[in-house]
Amino acid sequence: xxxxxxxxxxxxxxxxxxxxxxxxxxxxxxxxxxxxxxxxxxxxxxxxxxxxxxxxxxxxxxxxxxxxxxxxxxxxxxxxxxxxxxxxxxxxxxxxxxxxxxxxxxxxxxxxxxxxxxxxxxxxxxxxxxxxxxxxxxxxxxxxxxxxxxxxxxxxxxxxxxxxxxxxxxxxxxxxxxxxxxxxxxxxxxxxxxxxxxxxxxxxxxxxxxxxxxxxxxxxxxxxxxxxxxxxxxxxxxxxxxxxxxxxxxxxxxxxxxxxxxxxxxxxxxxxxxxxxxxxxxxxxxxxxxxxxxxxxxxxxxxxxxxxxxxxxxxxxxxxxxxxxxxxxxxxxxxxxxxxxxxxxxxxxxxxxxxxxxxxxxxxxxxxxxxxxxxxxxxxxxxxxxxxxxxxxxxxxxxxxxxxxxxxxxxxx
Amino acid sequence: xxxxxxxxxxxxxxxxxxxxxxxxxxxxxxxxxxxxxxxxxxxxxxxxxxxxxxxxxxxxxxxxxxxxxxxxxxxxxxxxxxxxxxxxxxxxxxxxxxxxxxxxxxxxxxxxxxxxxxxxxxxxxxxxxxxxxxxxxxxxxxx
Numbered sequence: 410x411x412x413x414x415x416x417x418x419x420x421x422x423x424x425x426x427x428x429x430x431x432x433x434x435x436x437x438x439x440x441x442x443x444x445x446x447x448x449x450x451x452x453x454x455x456x457x458x459x460x461x462x463x464x465x466x467x468x469x470x471x472x473x474x475x476x477x478x479x480x481x482x483x484x485x486x487x488x489x490x491x492x493x494x495x496x497x498x499x500x501x502x503x504x505x506x507x508x509x510x511x512x513x514x515x516x517x518x519x520x521x522x523x524x525x526x527x528x529x530x531x532x533x534x535x536x537x538x539x540x541x542x543x544x545x546x547x548x549x550x551x552x553x554x555x556x557x558x559x560x561x562x563x564x565x566x567x568x569x570x571x572x573x574x575x576x577x578x579x580x581x582x583x584x585x586x587x588x589x590x591x592x593x594x595x596x597x598x599x600x601x602x603x604x605x606x607x608x609x610x611x612x613x614x615x616x617x618x619x620x621x622x623x624x625x626x627x628x629x630x631x632x633x634x635x636x637x638x639x640x641x642x643x644x645x646x647x648x649x650x651x652x653x654x655x656x657x658x659x660x661x662x663x664x665x666x667x668x669x670x671x672x673x674x675x676x677x678x679x680x681x682x683x684x685x686x687x688x689x690x691x692x693x694x695x696x697x698x699x700x701x702x703x704x705x706x707x708x709x710x711x712x713x714x715x716x717x718x719x720x721x722x723x724x725x726x727x728x729x730x731x732x733x734x735x736x737x738x739x740x741x742x743x744x745x746x747x748x749x750x751x752x753x754x755x756x757x758x759x760x761x762x763x764x765x766x767x768x769x770x771x772x773x774x775x776x777x778x779x780x781x782x783x784x785x786x787x788x789x790x791x792x793x794x795x796x797x798x799x800x801x802x803x804x805x806x807x808x809x810x811x812x813x814x815x816x817x818x819x820x821x822x
Numbered sequence: 823x824x825x826x827x828x829x830x831x832x833x834x835x836x837x838x839x840x841x842x843x844x845x846x847x848x849x850x851x852x853x854x855x856x857x858x859x860x861x862x863x864x865x866x867x868x869x870x871x872x873x874x875x876x877x878x879x880x881x882x883x884x885x886x887x888x889x890x891x892x893x894x895x896x897x898x899x900x901x902x903x904x905x906x907x908x909x910x911x912x913x914x915x916x917x918x919x920x921x922x923x924x925x926x927x928x929x930x931x932x933x934x935x936x937x938x939x940x941x942x943x944x945x946x947x948x949x950x951x952x953x954x955x956x957x958x959x960x961x962x963x964x965x
Contacts, residue, residue, distance in 0.1 A: 436920060443831045443916040458888040464851055465888070466895035472925055548887035568917035569891040623847055623882060624912065651865075653847065653884040653912070698864075772852075796864045797852040 412441050412582075413448055421578070429481035433574035437582070440571050446582035450544055454486045454537050455576035457524065458548035458569045461493030461773035462511040463798070465569075470511055472570055473518035476577075483523040487576035488537040490549050491713070492516070492528040494775065496743065496768035503778040522573065528768035529742035530712045531642065533560065536744075541664055544587055546575035550653075551646035551712050551790060557656040559641045561664035563587050566655050586656055592665060593674040594628035594658050596621075601685040605634030608643075609807035610689050612789030615644040617692040619652025621682060628658040628672040636662060639718055646712050647789025696792045699802035702820040705781040706801070707811050708771045710740030711788040716748040718808070722763070723754045725812040731762030732818035736779070739763060740770045762815075772798045785820070787811050823961040826943060828936040830954035831911045832919030834929030838962065839904045841948045842876040844868045845941050849885025850892035850918065859901035877950050877959075878903040881941050883912040893918025897926045905952045906932045907940050907959060933957060 414422065422438065424431040441449060459469050493512040495502035504512075520526065527536045530549050539545045539562035547553050548567040556562040565585040567575060575581045585591055598618065606614065618627055627648075636644075641662075648654035658666035666672035709722065719741060731737045739758070741749075746767055749755040755765060766774070771784070772794045784795055785804040795803045804820060813821040846867050850856075853863045859874030868880075883889065893915065896902035902922065906915065911934035922928040931954040940959070944950060947965035952958075 436917075436924060439920040440913060440917055443911065443920070444913055458886075459891060464886075465891050466856055466898075468856075468895040468898040468925070469891040471898075472891075472894060472921070475925070550885065550887050553887065565913060566887050568914040569888045570894070570921055571890065571913065571917045572887075623884060624910075650885060653849075653882070793865070794852045797862045 412438065412446055418449060427480060429476065429479035430577060432476065432479060433481065433577040436571060437574045437578060437580065441582035444582055444584045446584045448583050449580040450583040450587060451579055452485065452544045452546040452575060452581045454539060454545045455483070455572055456532050456537060456547040456549055456552055457487060457489045457519070457572045457576065459519065459573065460490035462508055462515055463493050463773045463775065465515055469569065470515045470518070473515055476573060477518040477521040481522050481577050483576040484579040485576060486525060486537060487523065488525045488527045488532040489519060490530050491770050491773055492768040493773055494769055495766050496528060502766065502774065504775050505778065508775055527742065530770070531742065534715055546572060546581040548572045550649035553655050554645035554649040554657065555642055557586055558645055558663050559638060566653065592656060593626065593676040594672045595625045595676060595679050596627045597678040597681045598627050598629045599681065599683045600629055600631035601683055602631070603633065606632065607807060608640065609693070609787065611636065611640045612643040612647040612787065613689045613692045613696065614684065615647025616651045616696060616789040616792065617684065617688065618657070619648040619650060619654055622652050622654055624653035624655065626656050626658065628660065628666065628669065630660045630669055632659050632662055639715055642712055643789065650790040650793040693805060696789065696805040697803065698796060699783050699804050703783055704735055704785045704804060704814050704819055705783050706736040706738065707785045707815040708738050708791065709787055709808065709811060711770050711772060711786065711791040713770070714739055714741040714745060716745045719745060719749045720754065721808060722812060723758055725809050726758070726761055729761065729816050731815045734818050735815050737763045737815040738766050740766045743768055785811055785814050824943065825958050825960045826936050826938060826940060827958050828907070828933040828940070829957045830931060831916055831934050832930060832932040833954045834931030836951065836953050837904045837931065838949065838951045839875060839877045841879055841944050841946060841950050842868065842871055842873055843879040843941055843944050843946045845881065847882045847884035848880045849883060850889035851886035853885065854892060854896070856892050856895035856901060857899055859896065873903045874901040876903050877905045877907065877952060879907045879941055879944050882908055882910045883915045887914055889914045890917035890921060894921045894925060897922035897928045897930065902928065902930055905930065908934050909936065909940055910934060933959060
């Protein structure tokens with residue numbers, strides 16, 4: 410079967426609704442044909458990844474400007490990933506001038522198309538939250554994995570610039586995870602840990618699952634207790650970064666997996682993998698690319714920290730000061746930071762030596778200017794990208810361990 | 823020499839070149855420096871290899887959804903591979919090929935769905951001819 414367009418869609422392709430919509434439809438049709446879609450379907454929101462000069466480069470900025478110049482406008486709510494530099498004070502963050510110029514050009518272009526400037530990788534906390542079964546077209550690998558897994562909304566891993574086309578047209582190719590039969594489990598993961606997972610074990614499990622699954626759909630059985638959404642955010646982000654995981658089923662936790670049978674549907678498990686406590690410790694050891702205990706920077710908030718996570722750091726720090734030789738940065742979106750400010754804990758944390766980096770993150774903003782050699786984080790996604798995008802060796806631990814390292818100036822055994 | 827049949831998921835003119843082959847999934851963001859074509863992914867078996875002007879072969883795409891923008895920058899800087907072949911294509915890499923044509927009129931053909939595991943039959947250093955119209959790759963000479 411090949412792609413069939415409706416009369417309205419063909420009219421767009423013929424340019425009857427203007428240059429921008431024609432351009433968007435031409436790209437969407439090519440991508441739909443390549444992915445084997447038979448039709449386009451309506452989607453109700455989009456989340457974009459042409460957001461930071463660090464990952465868009467000149468070509469991305471030029472592309473966004475070209476699309477804006479055509480007079481393009483989004484026809485469905487369209488949010489966007491983190492800003493490419495500290496949104497409050499890029500100079501204080503040592504952002505190179507030329508980088509800032511390009512970031513501001515990119516911002517202007519996407520704003521002209523009508524983006525909702527949430528500047529966050531977690532738009533589902535408070536800005537853009539699809540319901541169960543809703544078709545959306547999102548980029549940002551961690552957010553795609555979260556909304557498919559935790560909310561049961563339906564999106565493929567959309568792609569930079571195609572996401573803009575989806576936003577302009579309000580449509581996406583009907584393939585992959587939009588179809589119920591493609592959402593069933595393929596690999597069974599038996600988790601042999603007879604207690605609720607510790608906070609660091611969620612990203613470690615995600616990191617291991619990403620490597621193991623690639624783009625296959627895993628069904629995790631045996632999770633005890635009741636993970637909070639922040640745990641699921643860490644799990645999904647790590648699995649999506651170390652592999653291509655776009656959907657996980659966690660039996661008894663996620664909405665499409667009330668039971669093991671429901672998670673697999675008509676599928677037979679192609680593979681069964683057992684993961685125990687020792688496997689998670691082994692994964693943790695692999696995630697530590699740095700073998701010493703010294704730390705230059707503790708970086709939390711990949712994906713963006715929620716207000717709950719900021720409150721947790723405030724509690725763990727318990728009035729102590731950050732070691733003068735360690736930078737301690739928290740990345741969060743403007744809403745979480747505003748809430749921390751209202752609560753008075755932003756000031757207390759800043760007085761203790763913590764820096765808030767607003768609306769951006771360590772991976773997609775310039776950080777090499779600081780000369781950090783060793784970064785510690787509680788994020789499996791950050792561990793994956795850090796060596797390439799921050800130029801640092803990585804240390805991984807739970808949030809509590811990160812806080813202790815920040816206070817002591819080195820990893821505390 | 824051997825000819826393998828697949829499908830052109832991104833079209834383009836016939837190209838010949840040296841193959842750069844990996845058995846690991848690959849993602850372009852955090853994967854390659856688009857200003858040089860050198861692989862920067864420390865976790866990857868192609869680390870420090872240069873993909874510029876090569877026929878890049880790997881099993882499937884992975885990782886960040888911003889990968890298409892990196893491919894577009896590779897097209898702009900002239901450091902893109904000549905063609906990409908994989909067992910299974912995905913939307914992010916395919917988009918990169920579509921955008922390279924759209925914005926820079928660059929052919930970056932991509933072939934997938936071979937009848938065999940393409941990463942096992944082609945070796946790094948093999949000289950191959952990719953014919954997108956026929957959906958074939960031919961090994962012209964082996965190292």
